[in-house]
Amino acid sequence: MxxxxxxxxxxxxxxxxxxxxxxxxxxxxxxxxxxxxxxxxxxxxxxxxxxxxxxxxxxxxxxxxxxxxxxxxxxxxxxxxxxxxxxxxxxxxxxxxxxxxxxxxxxxxxxxxxxxxxxxxxxxxxxxxxxxxxxxxxxxxxxxDEHKQFGRLLAAMKEKGLPMATAEIVYVSDEVVANAAGTKLYPELLSAAGVEVGDPIPVQWKTFDMSAQVANIVQSNPDIVAVAALPESASKLIAELDRQGYEGRVIGSQIFSDPNVVELFGPEGDGTLVVAGFWxxxxxxxxxxxxxxxxxxxxxxxxxxxxxxxxxxxxxxxxxxxxxxxxxxxxxxxxxxxxxxxxxxxxxxxxxxxxxxxxxxCFDGHDAELPGYIIEITGGEWTKFAEAPADACE
Structure with a gap:
C-alpha cells in the first residue's frame, strides 16, 4: 500500500x-x-x-x-x-x-x-x-447510525399511512453493515413497528442470479421488501422483483441512499424509499x-x-x-x-x-446527532419524502 x-x-x-x-x-x-x-x-x-x-x-x-x-x-x-x-x-x-x-x-x-x-x-x-x-x-x-435512521424511515411511512403490514428482508451477507442491518436491525425495528416479518434472506455481494430468492418473496407478496445492500446488489434485486411482477415497495436504510441509484435502478426504482443524512x-x-x-x-x-x-x-x-x-x-x-x-x-x-x-x-457519547431525510425516488428524481430533526444530546 x-x-x-x-x-x-x-x-x-x-x-x-x-x-x-x-x-x-x-x-x-x-x-x-x-x-x-x-x-x-x-x-x-x-x-x-x-x-x-x-x-x-x-x-x-x-x-x-x-x-x-x-x-x-x-x-x-x-x-x-x-x-x-x-x-x-x-x-x-x-x-x-x-x-x-x-x-x-x-x-x-x-x-x-x-x-x-x-x-x-x-x-x-x-x-x-x-x-x-x-x-x-x-x-x-x-x-x-443505521438503527436510528431506519427507525425514522419506518416512522415516516407509518405517519403517511403507507401499507406496511408485512415485510420480507434481503441482505448481503458478506458486507459488514448490510449483514448487521439485515439480520439484526431490520427485523428488530420492523417488528417493533408492528410489521410481520419473514426470515431474512441472505445473498452474497457477487450474486448475479437472485431469481430463486425473489420467487419466494413474490409468493409471500409482502407490502414491503427491506433491502440491506450496496447500490449494485440492490439494483439487481429491484430489477428481478420487477421482472417477476412484485408490486409492493422497496425500502432501505443509509446503505444504498446514493443519488446515483436513480439511474442505476431505472424506472423500476420508482417508489423506493431510503433515508439519508444529507439534503x-x-x-x-x-x-x-x-x-x-x-x-x-x-x-x-x-x-x-x-x-x-x-x-x-x-x-x-x-x-x-x-x-x-x-x-x-x-x-x-x-x-x-x-x-x-x-x-x-x-x-x-x-x-x-x-x-x-x-x-x-452535538455528540451523544462519541456519535453525532444528525437529522434524517427520507428520500423517495419519484419519476426518476431524488425527492424529499419527509425529514426528522436531530435528537438532542444528553
Missing part, C-alpha cells in the same frame, strides 16, 4: 507569502484513510473528492492558524487490515495530528483500536454500524458544496448525480478538525506532536459544530 500525499499549500504559495518548500512545522498534517481501489472504490472514491474540496477551501482561506493543511492519504484497497496499517503509518511515520477516516464500518472497527493505542483523534467518514465508537477514547464519528437543499452552503462536488467528481471521471451523505460527512469532518485545531491552538510543531494531538482530541468533549449536515450538531 502506497500513500498518496497531497500538499495543497504548494499551489497557494502567494497566499502564505513564500515560494520555498514548506518545512514540516510550516504545515498542519492531517491524515486521511480513504478508499481508491477494491470493492468499495465506487463509494469511497467520491468521498476523497469531498475531502479535497474542504482542504482546498480551507487553504485558500488561510489554512488553520495561518498554516496550510498537508493532507496525507492512504488507500486501504477496501481491506480492514490495511486500514489498521494506514493508521499506524500515519501516526508513527507521517506524524499527523488527526485522522479523517477510515471509510467503512469494517475498516473503522479495526483502525479505531490503533487510534486509541496511538492516542490520536480518528473520525471515520461513512461508518454507520451501531455501537462502533462505544468504549473508544479517541474514536468519534460525524455520522448517524442538498438544506442551506446555500449545502447546495454550493453539492454543485462543486458534482463538478469536480465528474472532472475526475467519477460520474455523480449528487453528493451522498458519506461525501457530505467527509467534507464536514475536515471542517470539524479545523474547528478543533483552532480551538486547541495547534501549531504543527513536531516537537509538540503528542501534546497537540491530545489537545485536539480533548476539544471533542462538549463540542458543537455547524456544517452542511446540520446546525449546532
Amino acid at each position: 502506497q500513500p498518496t500525499k497531497t500538499l495543497f499549500a504548494a499551489a497557494l504559495a502567494a497566499t502564505f507569502a513564500t515560494t520555498a518548500p514548506l518545512a514540516a512545522q510550516d504545515t498542519i498534517k492531517i491524515g486521511h484513510i480513504g478508499v481508491a481501489s477494491g470493492f468499495l472504490k465506487s463509494y469511497g472514491e467520491p468521498s476523497n473528492v469531498a475531502v479535497d474540496i474542504a482542504v482546498e477551501e480551507i487553504n485558500a482561506a488561510g489554512g488553520i492558524n495561518g498554516k496550510p493543511i498537508e493532507l496525507i492519504r492512504y488507500d486501504t484497497g477496501s481491506d480492514p487490515k490495511q486500514a489498521a496499517v494506514a493508521a499506524r503509518s500515519l501516526g508513527r511515520d507521517d506524524e499527523v495530528l488527526a485522522i479523517a477516516g477510515p471509510f467503512s464500518s469494517g475498516e473503522a472497527s479495526v483502525a479505531l483500536n490503533d487510534a486509541d493505542r496511538l492516542k490520536i483523534l480518528m473520525l471515520p467518514t461513512s461508518s454507520s454500524a451501531p455501537g462502533l465508537t462505544e468504549g473508544r477514547k479517541y474514536g468519534w464519528r460525524l455520522t448517524e 442538498k437543499g438544506r442551506t446555500e452552503q449545502a447546495s454550493n458544496f453539492n454543485e462543486k462536488f458534482v463538478a469536480l467528481a465528474n472532472e475526475r471521471g467519477i460520474h455523480k448525480l449528487g453528493a451522498h451523505h458519506s461525501d457530505a460527512q467527509a467534507y464536514d469532518t475536515i471542517y470539524l478538525i479545523k474547528q478543533l485545531m483552532e480551538a486547541a491552538g495547534t501549531t504543527g510543531d513536531p516537537a509538540k506532536l503528542e501534546e497537540e494531538r491530545q489537545a485536539i482530541a480533548d476539544q471533542m468533549e462538549g463540542v458543537i459544530f455547524s456544517g452542511i449536515l446540520g446546525d449546532n450538531i
Whole structure:
C-alpha cells in the first residue's frame, strides 16, 4: 500500500507569502484513510473528492492558524487490515495530528483500536454500524447510525399511512453493515413497528442470479421488501422483483441512499424509499458544496448525480478538525506532536459544530446527532419524502 500525499499549500504559495518548500512545522498534517481501489472504490472514491474540496477551501482561506493543511492519504484497497496499517503509518511515520477516516464500518472497527493505542483523534467518514465508537477514547464519528435512521424511515411511512403490514428482508451477507442491518436491525425495528416479518434472506455481494430468492418473496407478496445492500446488489434485486411482477415497495436504510441509484435502478426504482443524512437543499452552503462536488467528481471521471451523505460527512469532518485545531491552538510543531494531538482530541468533549449536515450538531457519547431525510425516488428524481430533526444530546 502506497500513500498518496497531497500538499495543497504548494499551489497557494502567494497566499502564505513564500515560494520555498514548506518545512514540516510550516504545515498542519492531517491524515486521511480513504478508499481508491477494491470493492468499495465506487463509494469511497467520491468521498476523497469531498475531502479535497474542504482542504482546498480551507487553504485558500488561510489554512488553520495561518498554516496550510498537508493532507496525507492512504488507500486501504477496501481491506480492514490495511486500514489498521494506514493508521499506524500515519501516526508513527507521517506524524499527523488527526485522522479523517477510515471509510467503512469494517475498516473503522479495526483502525479505531490503533487510534486509541496511538492516542490520536480518528473520525471515520461513512461508518454507520451501531455501537462502533462505544468504549473508544479517541474514536468519534460525524455520522448517524443505521438503527436510528431506519427507525425514522419506518416512522415516516407509518405517519403517511403507507401499507406496511408485512415485510420480507434481503441482505448481503458478506458486507459488514448490510449483514448487521439485515439480520439484526431490520427485523428488530420492523417488528417493533408492528410489521410481520419473514426470515431474512441472505445473498452474497457477487450474486448475479437472485431469481430463486425473489420467487419466494413474490409468493409471500409482502407490502414491503427491506433491502440491506450496496447500490449494485440492490439494483439487481429491484430489477428481478420487477421482472417477476412484485408490486409492493422497496425500502432501505443509509446503505444504498446514493443519488446515483436513480439511474442505476431505472424506472423500476420508482417508489423506493431510503433515508439519508444529507439534503442538498438544506442551506446555500449545502447546495454550493453539492454543485462543486458534482463538478469536480465528474472532472475526475467519477460520474455523480449528487453528493451522498458519506461525501457530505467527509467534507464536514475536515471542517470539524479545523474547528478543533483552532480551538486547541495547534501549531504543527513536531516537537509538540503528542501534546497537540491530545489537545485536539480533548476539544471533542462538549463540542458543537455547524456544517452542511446540520446546525449546532452535538455528540451523544462519541456519535453525532444528525437529522434524517427520507428520500423517495419519484419519476426518476431524488425527492424529499419527509425529514426528522436531530435528537438532542444528553
